[in-house]
Amino acid sequence: MNNPDICVVIPTYNNEKTLSDVIDSVLGYIPAVIVVNDGSTDRTNEILERYKEKVTIVSYSKNRGKGYALKCGFNCAQKMGYKYVLTLDSDGQHFAEDIPAFVKMAEKYPNTLIVGNRNLTQDNMPKKNTFANRFSNFWFALQTGTKLPDTQTGYRLYPLEKMKHLRPFTSRYEAELEMLVRCAWRGIKFISIPVRVYYAPEGERVSHFRPAVDFLRISLLNTLFVFLAVVYGYPSKFVRRIKLLSAEAERFMIG
Numbered sequence: 001m002n003n004p005d006i007c008v009v010i011p012t013y014n015n016e017k018t019l020s021d022v023i024d025s026v027l028g029y030i031p032a033v034i035v036v037n038d039g040s041t042d043r044t045n046e047i048l049e050r051y052k053e054k055v056t057i058v059s060y061s062k063n064r065g066k067g068y069a070l071k072c073g074f075n076c077a078q079k080m081g082y083k084y085v086l087t088l089d090s091d092g093q094h095f096a097e098d099i100p101a102f103v104k105m106a107e108k109y110p111n112t113l114i115v116g117n118r119n120l121t122q123d124n125m126p127k128k129n130t131f132a133n134r135f136s137n138f139w140f141a142l143q144t145g146t147k148l149p150d151t152q153t154g155y156r157l158y159p160l161e162k163m164k165h166l167r168p169f170t171s172r173y174e175a176e177l178e179m180l181v182r183c184a185w186r187g188i189k190f191i192s193i194p195v196r197v198y199y200a201p202e203g204e205r206v207s208h209f210r211p212a213v214d215f216l217r218i219s220l221l222n223t224l225f226v227f228l229a230v231v232y233g234y235p236s237k238f239v240r241r242i243k244l245l246s247a248e249a250e251r252f253m254i255g
Helices: 019-027 044-049 066-079 096-108 127-144 174-185 211-254
Strands: 006-012 033-038 056-060 084-087 112-117 156-158 189-194
Touching: 006 019, 006 066, 006 096, 019 033, 019 044, 019 096, 033 044, 033 066, 044 056, 056 066, 066 084, 066 174, 084 096, 096 112, 096 156, 096 189, 112 174, 127 174, 127 211, 156 174, 174 189, 174 211
Parallel strands: 006 033, 006 084, 033 056, 112 189
Antiparallel strands: 084 156, 112 156
């Protein structure tokens, strides 16, 4: 697939065991790939050296978190002229074979944020992931008036041009929920599509999620967003609706 408007952004932190396979599989579908090395301390730099002629590499020495890595990837993609960014993780949990489905939906529904929907009942799915997703889905619906079946997946296609300069202000895992909420408040439409996911057995899984700290950060962000939804999110949604109805009435009168 060679859609010149779409690139893939892969944030990575200490995933030396899976990084090469992820990059190779993605390159089989999309030639435009940006890898953001989020201060890895393993063999990531050595691995990326082998891909410097095939992918764009953004790298910095200190680990800053997934949200910061995504922001760097978005900025790089925008400078390179891409209109859409497809994000996936470097730990091997996402399947590159699902990329065509994202591309097809982006071409059919322009300027839409396409969100992967995992099967949360499959084998090896960590129970904490299922709980965190339900928790996140509830708060997302409350804050935006929009329902999504999977607000925790990192497998998404962002309409970068439609988002303009919207970037996460949080730096770690909570940034992905933040981006969904702020895109909803901006009036960007969502589409959910099924994606496969692989979770390695316990003991083999490499996870940088810190249950206590990261859950607290997400909870604090949700508290803030509930307040902002009242003073900004829902009022802005109402104003956009009024403008849309006014435009439709004007077109009707002219016609």
